[in-house]
Amino acid sequence: MKKNVIVGQSGGPTAVINASLYGVVYEALNREDSFGTVYGMINGIEGFLADYYMDMEPLERSGELELIKNTPGSYLGSCRYKLPEDLEDAVYPQLFEKFQALNIGYFFYIGGNDSMDTVSKLSRYAQKISSDIRVIGIPKTIDNDLIETDHTPGFGSAAKYIASTVREIAIDASVYDNKKSVTIVEIMGRHAGWLAAASVLARKFEGDNPVLIYLPESNFDQDAFIDKVKETLECTPNLVVCISEGIHDKNGTFVCELASDVGVDAFGHKMLTGSGKYLENLVKERIGVKVRSIELNVCQRCSSSMLSKTDQKEAIASGAYGVKCALEGETGKMIAFKRVKGAPYTIDYVTADVNKVCNQEKTVPAQWITKDGTDIGEDFIAYARPLIQGEVTIPMEDGVPKFAYRKTH
């Protein structure tokens, strides 16, 4: 009897996590000789524990699956549920009973670091109880911080959105070019600066905005920052500075914490503010020029307007490759990308031991950041540029993007 398939999504949304879902589902449905029913778990492992799941096949018949491919966010819903470290915990037999009841032979989990931890634990538990369920992780995270892979699906589209938007913000900042101004753009990335680094791709020529880029990989010094801004304003009167939300001083104190240490909100609570807002106030106080800060916020991960064709293609292919690997007997693996050395840009799809991947974090190499920690070098550009190539045309309805959505009520 053919075994069934189940796929889930976990962690924060990206623009292509649904493209990976499409890849898994499409591939599994089209290998009907090998697989039985293809299920989707609603709200990841957490929802599955409460018996929320759905049959994915009708979505292909109705055409909804094609829409899912271009829809940002997690179609199946997500969760932030960490399985217990102790494999003796009661949740494991509970989960595997549910798998057995549905005759599941293959479980695909699309997610980032924490989701790979889930893949690791479930595959180890399967081994422990001699279950033949194969568990495969499909990577996704805009943060690009997974090890054992050249990059992660989701990063390319977020990078393309950031580069394009920073280029537009630089135009917006320069319309009154006879007056000095500073625009600070705060970009996601608590511990790794990949996304803020991608803002360098907005630059059209040397000296073009964003002139200054600060990542959490270098320690941030407020005095050096102010001096650098003052100096740069001499040649670039409308300066755009890009920062990671996670920039911190040499003691590890986040810049955003400096604000909440002192500020109080209207309700008398500690003010929770961003690093950008803090630096805006700092520039106002210390330099006195016109200054504003912009938080790119969730649009970085959920905008469909700047989907990278390369990213989407790789996201779909990693889902499909996961299905192929599971069928060939692999388990406890994460699908990974290996870049083929030399131009033009090509990647091979490979598998990585998920136990090595989970709970690790890949940061931007120090040699890709210029010496004083205020800019990004050519090596990063060569690495990131291929990942933002190509555009995706989103279907529109009545002037706005048409997305798939799962009726939840």
Add this chain to the structure above:
Amino acid sequence: MKKNVIVGQSGGPTAVINASLYGVVYEALNREDSFGTVYGMINGIEGFLADYYMDMEPLERSGELELIKNTPGSYLGSCRYKLPEDLEDAVYPQLFEKFQALNIGYFFYIGGNDSMDTVSKLSRYAQKISSDIRVIGIPKTIDNDLIETDHTPGFGSAAKYIASTVREIAIDASVYDNKKSVTIVEIMGRHAGWLAAASVLARKFEGDNPVLIYLPESNFDQDAFIDKVKETLECTPNLVVCISEGIHDKNGTFVCELASDVGVDAFGHKMLTGSGKYLENLVKERIGVKVRSIELNVCQRCSSSMLSKTDQKEAIASGAYGVKCALEGETGKMIAFKRVKGAPYTIDYVTADVNKVCNQEKTVPAQWITKDGTDIGEDFIAYARPLIQGEVTIPMEDGVPKFAYRKTH
């Protein structure tokens, strides 16, 4: 001897203010029997007073003019310069001597309210001194707050960006749909709520997000807001609320002022915060659910990713129509749109007396807002939907949009 043309841009950027520039320049260059040189003033009237201007013809030859059409922001640079009320002021003869020195016969000024004030004053001064210089205003503002016109170029693209982005934010907000959450989206608009109202176009069906929309046209009551949010969370666990930045209580106090009355930033200064941030803290304090606020910020006016084809077409046509009207002898006029009654959507290009337009403000009609001031009715949707129709494909280079730019240094 043929008279020369000069065109300038003023006020805040929009996604199509350059499309209007394209319209003026292309039309004037292609009526070479009627016009001499076509100049652009750099940084509006203010830059022109310092003799900053350029010849626009080489841009057509180099192909740059085609790029300008799709480039957000003000290609020629902008200013916020208000001419003195007193037409006896020395600046007027100074300006007109400069016009005369360049043999200018036609002046086109692309801008919003304040720019129409400039058009009004210059046309009145021209009349006063019996100058035959014709002065025409080409409207632009994302705020859509100019009177005497059905709508303004710039609004359609901003509305399309807002509707699309709010739809994406609603997806992002719903991935953990098993937990209650509130997402507050702050949209531009200090006195008029047109842009926040456009968020209603994100809605796919009745009851879909954004469920609550608040405009400055209705007085905002914090207690009623909290009650409404609590009530709405019962059926919509992942609630998206859209607000204009300019919402205020019945005494006219802006919600964002409530924060700065009490809050203090890290430097001991009054905290300048947005209305969205204030309401985020209010919901946290009074309801205690997960809540976040997102400020759409300058991307509303400078993003090229959601250009409305209708808006761009009308922006170009209003520039070209301005040239035609000036040639026919009109002056002291603003180009305006008159909607032809009945479907399908059609507009006529007309002229409005600029003296009536300037320093007036058009707000969203009260009857287009639902009675309790928490939603937008069908009349607005019927009005706004045609303005966001059609997409524009932006040329790309190396994965990011290719824009025109004027070398300033």
